[in-house]
Amino acid sequence: MYEFDDTPxxxxxxxxxxxxxxxxxxxxxxxxGSLELLDAELRxxxxxxxxxAYCLERGRYAEGVTVASLWSIVAPYSADAWHxxxxxxxxxxxxxxxxxxxxxxxLCNPTDTEIILHLAETYxxxxxxxxAEKYFDYALLIDPSCEEAIFQKAAFLQRRGFxxxxxxxxxxxxxxxxxxxxxxxxxxxxYDCCQQYADAITAYDRVLDLDPYNADAxxxxxxxFTRCTQYTEALSSYxxxxxxEPAHVAALYNKGNVLSLLGKLEAAIxxxxxxxxxxxxxxxxWHNLGSVLGEMGKYQEAIDAFTEAIRINPRHxxxxxxxxxxxxxxxxxxxxLSDYDAALQVQRAYPELWYARADVLxxxxxxxxxxxxxxxxxxxDPTQAACWYDFAIALLHTRQYPDxxxxxxRAAELSPTWADPHFAxxxxxxxxxxxxxxxxxxxxxxxxSPHRRAEFEAELLAIxxxxxxxxxxxxxxx
Numbered sequence: 001m002y003e004f005d006d007t008p009x010x011x012x013x014x015x016x017x018x019x020x021x022x023x024x025x026x027x028x029x030x031x032x033g034s035l036e037l038l039d040a041e042l043r044x045x046x047x048x049x050x051x052x053a054y055c056l057e058r059g060r061y062a063e064g065v066t067v068a069s070l071w072s073i074v075a076p077y078s079a080d081a082w083h084x085x086x087x088x089x090x091x092x093x094x095x096x097x098x099x100x101x102x103x104x105x106x107l108c109n110p111t112d113t114e115i116i117l118h119l120a121e122t123y124x125x126x127x128x129x130x131x132a133e134k135y136f137d138y139a140l141l142i143d144p145s146c147e148e149a150i151f152q153k154a155a156f157l158q159r160r161g162f163x164x165x166x167x168x169x170x171x172x173x174x175x176x177x178x179x180x181x182x183x184x185x186x187x188x189x190x191y192d193c194c195q196q197y198a199d200a201i202t203a204y205d206r207v208l209d210l211d212p213y214n215a216d217a218x219x220x221x222x223x224x225f226t227r228c229t230q231y232t233e234a235l236s237s238y239x240x241x242x243x244x245e246p247a248h249v250a251a252l253y254n255k256g257n258v259l260s261l262l263g264k265l266e267a268a269i270x271x272x273x274x275x276x277x278x279x280x281x282x283x284x285x286w287h288n289l290g291s292v293l294g295e296m297g298k299y300q301e302a303i304d305a306f307t308e309a310i311r312i313n314p315r316h317x318x319x320x321x322x323x324x325x326x327x328x329x330x331x332x333x334x335x336x337l338s339d340y341d342a343a344l345q346v347q348r349a350y351p352e353l354w355y356a357r358a359d360v361l362x363x364x365x366x367x368x369x370x371x372x373x374x375x376x377x378x379x380x381d382p383t384q385a386a387c388w389y390d391f392a393i394a395l396l397h398t399r400q401y402p403d404x405x406x407x408x409x410r411a412a413e414l415s416p417t418w419a420d421p422h423f424a425x426x427x428x429x430x431x432x433x434x435x436x437x438x439x440x441x442x443x444x445x446x447x448x449s450p451h452r453r454a455e456f457e458a459e460l461l462a463i464x465x466x467x468x469x470x471x472x473x474x475x476x477x478x
Contacts, residue, residue, distance in 0.1 A: 022051065023063050030066050035074070045075040052084045056091075064088035072101075079108035083115050086122065095126035113139045113146050124156055132156060151179050155186065163190040174206070181210045185217060192224050200224045215245040222254060231258050247278045253285055260292050268292050283313040290322050299326040317346035321353055328360055336360045351380035355387050358394070367397050385415035389424065396428060404428045419449035423456055 022042065029037040042048070048071035055064030068085035075081050082105035089098035102119040109115060120135035136156055139149040154169035167190045173183035188203035204221040207214055222237030235258055241251040256271030272289040279285065290305030306323035309316050324339030340357040347353070358373035374391035378384070392407035405428045412421040422445035429438035442460075446453045 019054070023055075023060075023067070026051070026067050026070055027063070030069055035070070038070070043074065045071060045078065045081070048074060049080065049084075052081075052088070056084065056088060059091075061088045061091035065092065065094075072104075077108055079105045079112060079115065081105075082108060083112075083118065087118060090118075090122045090125065095122055098122050099126065111142055113143055113149060116142070117149060117152055120156070121152065124159070129160065147173055147176050147179050151183060154183070158186060158190055161193075163193045166190050167194070181207055181214075184210070185214075185220075188217070188220055188224070192220070192227070197224050197228050213244050215241040215248050215251070218244065219248060219251045219254070222251065226254065226258055231262055234258050249275045249279045249282065249285075252278075253282075253288070256285075256288060256292075260288070260295075265292050265296050281312055283309040283316045283319065286312065287316060287319045287322060290319065290326075294322060294326050294329070297329075299330050302326045315346045317343040317350070317353075320346075321350075321356070324360075325356065328356070328363075331363075333360050333363050337364070349380060351377045351384070351387075354380065355384070355390075359390065362390070362394055362397075367394055370394050371398065383414060385411045385418060385421070388414065389421055392421075392424060392428070396424075396431070399431075401428055401432050405432075417448060419445045419452065422448065426456075426460065 025038050025042065029035055035043055042051075048067055051067040052064055052071055055061065055067055065085065065088040068081060068088050071081040072078065072085055082101050086098045086101035086105060089095075089101055099119065099122055102115060102122060105115045106112070106119060116135050116139040120132045120139065123129070123132035123135060133153075133156070136149065136153040139146060140153065143149065150169050150172055154166045154173075157163075157169070158166040167187060170183040170187040170190065173179040174187065176183065184203050184207045188200045188207065191197070191200035191203055201221060201224055204217050204224070207217040208221070211217065218237050218241035222234045222241065225231070225234035225237060235255060238251045238255040238258070241248050242255070245251070252271050252275035256268040256275065259265075259268035259271060269289060269292055272285055272292070275285050276282070276289070286305050286309035290302045290309065293299075293302035293305060303323055303326045306319045306326070309319035310323070313319075320339045320343035324336040324343065327333070327336035327339060337357065337360050340353055340360065343350070343353050344357070354373045354377035358370045358377060361367075361370035361373060371391070371394050374387065374394060377387050378391060381387075388407050388411035392404045392411065395401075395404035395407060405425060408421045408425045408428060412418070412425070415421070422441045425441035426438045426445065429435070429441060442456065445456060
């Protein structure tokens with residue numbers, strides 16, 4: 001029997017013949033349908049089995065298909081031949097052929113759980129989930145205690161989003177000598193997806209008891225603590241992950257996000273820049289770096305970061321949005337508008353974008369266009385008091401006073417302790433010569449924000465001195 005390695009010494013072969021020559025022989029023999037093209041010493045099942053193993057071990061799957069096909073011809077009743085052929089076919093994406101080969105293998109050995117599981121996995125990869133589930137169940141019917149079958153079915157259910165069913169199976173492997181670490185890791189993920197955060201933390205802690213240097217377990221533990229807003233614990237977990245694996249980009253990124261949430265912006269920037277040293281092609285990191293720089297008022301640096309995110313991913317609408325807000329802050333309104341429009345080409349169902357676009361149009365005094373954008377923003381999300389307020393201001397600019405009053409009343413309803421809508425109502429009512437309603441609105445504004453009374457009165461006197469004198473006189477008398 002030949003021993004196949006990278007530099008084989010096959011004394012039984014013609015001088016100078018190497019593994020590539022042997023595989024070429026196999027290819028020709030299969031394509032021409034003649035085993036006679038194979039060296040006589042290679043026509044035995046044992047030699048073809050070795051050649052197949054060589055191909056599979058080294059990832060030469062297309063050649064593995066060729067050799068295993070010859071093996072199945074030479075030994076048509078060999079379950080192993082059909083099994084390995086199916087594995088090689090699946091590896092190159094020929095799933096239908098792989099399924100046929102694996103089913104043939106199963107006919108040769110109907111109780112081989114390894115074949116059954118490969119068949120189930122191939123059906124799953126091919127997207128034929130009903131057949132996949134049937135064969136996973138068949139493997140467990142043959143051997144209910146088969147840990148490989150339990151784990152694979154749990155993973156299958158997890159991929160389909162049936163997390164609670166997967167949890168039940170992973171829990172059966174929590175004390176397994178072979179699968180405990182992997183099962184507990186996936187258990188933590190499934191509990192996280194089910195929002196059972198305490199159970200997720202427990203699962204990851206058990207993984208770390210078995211493998212304290214598992215950087216991904218520390219990272220996932222940090223993710224769960226972040227969801228629970230337990231930021232100190234989250235940062236600690238990310239730090240452990242980074243101590244084990246300093247180039248753990250996801251841990252650097254998430255640590256930056258947590259630091260940003262805590263207002264530690266310089267530290268967040270350091271994390272994002274460190275992550276980019278290891279993965280400069282990640283648009284999300286550039287975006288978040290830009291967001292923090294923008295929050296710090298470093299608008300040009302932020303613009304540069306957002307621009308890099310867009311270069312990497314031209315459909316990253318959040319980066320267009322972020323860059324637009326920086327241009328807006330710099331009063332480069334047309335550039336801001338261009339970015340908002342680019343973002344809306346990718347994602348139109350984003351109310352904040354429409355709101356930002358409307359505000360820029362207001363700055364450009366394009367009131368009718370602004371009103372259209374406000375209306376779209378409010379249609380997508382009618383719960384934003386600030387948007388109703390700004391919509392009302394735009395309506396006042398276009399002298400649509402009744403609609404402005406309705407919008408301001410809606411803003412006041414959504415934010416009952418906010419004085420500004422009531423003060424704006426004063427102006428709206430006065431513009432309609434409705435002094436009693438204006439007086440009532442002013443009283444309510446002052447009740448909500450009494451320290452701003454002088455500010456309110458001064459602004460009113462500045463814009464409508466004749467009408468306001470009478471209103472203020474009445475207000476002071478009361």
